[in-house]
Amino acid sequence: MSLLQGVLMRIRYAAAACAGLALLASSTGCTVPEAGSTGITVTADGQPVGVLMVCHHHIDAAVLYTGDGGDESEDVGSWSRAQPAGGFVTWPLRTGGAGWSVDRQPPATLERQRTYVLYGATEDNSWSTTDVSFTLAHLAALTPGRVRYFAGEVPGADDDGYLTASTEDFRADACEDD
CATH class of the missing domain: 1.20.5 (Single alpha-helices involved in coiled-coils or other helix-helix interfaces)
Known part of the structure; x- marks a missing residue:
């Protein structure tokens, strides 16, 4: 050569x-690194309540959108906090509260055939939480104290990896991998 x-x-x-x-x-x-998990539950009268378990760092915003995150997705609700959230937090999606302010009011009535996705975020896009997708049928199947959240391939999860469990189980599972 x-x-x-x-x-x-x-x-x-x-x-x-x-x-x-x-x-x-x-x-x-x-991708934005994950700081925790998002879940959804309901009040006694069936109103949706956001649930976050922030395992590390902080979350100071939340977003509700429709669809799968693609071109057809649309933000339909957003919330923010003056003081970042850490640990376990909940808030009624319709009214905010518990430190959450409604920045974009979600629809008064969710559409029957539509999928909604909720996740926690930071204003500077440095952290987020795993999202939770749900429909009106999922909300109707929930009761107070039961949380729908993404758990992956575990016993009891549906085909998409979502599990409905007690608030205590959600809190324990949310930071299991951290």
Whole structure:
């Protein structure tokens, strides 16, 4: 092998390595690290209540949107806190409270065939919580003290990984992986 062939081979290897790195970099998206979990429950009269278990860092906002996060998604509710939330917090979606202010009022009546997604966030997009998706049918099946949340592939979870359990179980499960 001549010196020129050796140099050309090294250039090819370097170009292939750079192309591979560029492909890898372009296929990974920017994600916000998770600081905890989100759940949904209801009041005695069936009104939705947001539930967060903040395991570390803080959460100072929450967003409710429709759809799957794609082009058809639409933000339909948002809340913020003057003091960041830590630990276990709940708030009525319709009225806010418990430190939460309603920034964008959610619909007075949720649509029957629509999927809603709720998650906690930070104003600077540094942290978020796992989201919870729900429909009116999911809310109708809940009772106070029972929380729907994403648990992954665990016994009792539905095909999408959502589990309905007691508030105590949600609190225990939420920070299990942290």
